[in-house]
Amino acid sequence: AQTVTQSQPEMSVQEAETVTLSCTYDTSESDYYLFWYKQPPSRQMILVIRQEAYKQQNATENRFSVNFQKAAKSFSLKISDSQLGDAAMYFCAYRSYPYNAGNMLTFGGGTRLMVKP
Amino acid sequence: DTGVSQNPRHKITKRGQNVTFRCDPISEHNRLYWYRQTLGQGPEFLTYFQNEAQLEKSRLLSDRFSAERPKGSFSTLEIQRTEQGDSAMYLCASRPEGTEAFFGQGTRLTVV
Numbered sequence: 001a002q003t004v005t006q007s008q009p010e011m012s013v014q015e016a017e018t019v020t021l022s023c024t025y026d027t028s029e030s031d032y033y034l035f036w037y038k039q040p041p042s043r044q045m046i047l048v049i050r051q052e053a054y055k056q057q058n059a060t061e062n063r064f065s066v067n068f069q070k071a072a073k074s075f076s077l078k079i080s081d082s083q084l085g086d087a088a089m090y091f092c093a094y095r096s097y098p099y100n101a102g103n104m105l106t107f108g109g110g111t112r113l114m115v116k117p
Numbered sequence: 118d119t120g121v122s123q124n125p126r127h128k129i130t131k132r133g134q135n136v137t138f139r140c141d142p143i144s145e146h147n148r149l150y151w152y153r154q155t156l157g158q159g160p161e162f163l164t165y166f167q168n169e170a171q172l173e174k175s176r177l178l179s180d181r182f183s184a185e186r187p188k189g190s191f192s193t194l195e196i197q198r199t200e201q202g203d204s205a206m207y208l209c210a211s212r213p214e215g216t217e218a219f220f221g222q223g224t225r226l227t228v229v
Contacts, residue, residue: 004159035217043206045160045220091159104150104173105210105218107159 002027002094006108013082014116021077021111023092031097036077039089087115121221129227137195138224142211149192152208199228
């Protein structure tokens with residue numbers, strides 16, 4: 001079974017600064033997806049960024065980028081130019097490659113990000 | 118609104134009562150998932166449907182829980198004889214093959 005660990009229960013960043021959220025995972029699979037989801041206080045989970053394990057290039061979406069280290073099983077999220085609207089719970093999640101057993105997301109425990117004006 | 122819709126948004130029930138939640142996925146999304154999220158924790162997988170077939174169930178899904186997805190459209194999650202430990206946010210997500218999941222806003226259950 002796969003596990004996802006987020007070791008930072010809370011993080012704080014000054015508006016316009018950069019913050020990095022950490023995530024490690026454990027799996028015996030070679031093909032999989034990794035995701036970062038954002039859950040604002042309204043509680044609807046929103047996808048931030050996705051990484052396919054077979055891709056060496058780190059995914060980037062505007063101000064959001066990841067540092068994917070497959071050998072180390074590490075998947076951190078960097079938020080640049082932080083905005084007040086970035087304040088939320090952030091969840092790291094793992095999903096097996098479609099043709100392996102299981103299609104569900106396995107989530108970490110989350111990191112609460114606070115953005116200071 | 119073409120997102121995933123969940124009803125009700127909030128439900129307060131007395132211990133021992135039965136409750137049913139509904140999820141309307143995004144149209145033409147053949148895969149539907151239920152997750153449970155307790156306060157301060159990440160969501161945990163409960164069950165998965167591909168069209169109308171329930172293909173996976175977590176060990177978290179005790180025999181008091183049942184889920185259906187008739188005709189492969191909306192889904193219901195029923196909890197019988199609710200217990201205080203059932204208090205949580207119940208999230209529904211849907212996706213077509215090959216893409217990420219889209220989540221609803223959830224149903225918050227409080228068992229008193």
